Amino acid sequence: MTELEKGPTGRRRGRGARERILSASQQLFRDQGINQTGMDQLCAAAQVSKRTAYQHFAGKDELIAEYLQQVDPTVMSSIFDSPDLSPREKLLAVFDMRPTNPMCPYISAAVELHDPEHPASQYASEYKKAVAAKLANAAREAGAADPEQLGEQLALLLDGAAARTRVLNANAFPTAAAIAVTLIDSAIAAASRDHGHRETVSR
Structure with a gap:
């Protein structure tokens, strides 16, 4: 691949083709779905040739998997790793996120692909488990x-x-947040009661 090459519009393009492809995939996959988005449309939106696209990604499946890895690289970590939030506040903060597209992209990908062995489906599964684990750690x-x-x-x-x-x-999400408050406070109160009971028994 040369440093500069002509894209589908005939204009010469510099480096950053990979980033443009990923950016285009984020918008198109989100707005119209994975199955409805073809490589020709992605290349046109990213202003790269198909040859360039396949130099960066072996195929659409690889692009889908990497697209999912780019969706939420910092939002969850910014919440769970924040030194300014208490553990309880971290649990509630996840319900304050306002995604551009309310439908979770990981769920959407799993539904559209119909293949649990697909790299994107496996990543979506791992991501969901990781989020539950982070929530459990904060709950602890x-x-x-x-x-x-x-x-x-x-x-x-x-x-x-x-x-x-x-x-x-x-x-x-506001209704979900209200339910979350009840679940969280109930779990914390239950632990406090259990701790008090054990102290009473041990005396």
């Missing part, structure tokens, strides 16, 4: 009675809010 730090269970409950609540928002075209 917050003093929840069963942090793993609470983590799974909150992860399910997040996915449900995203799907309901998409289907009804109405923001379901």
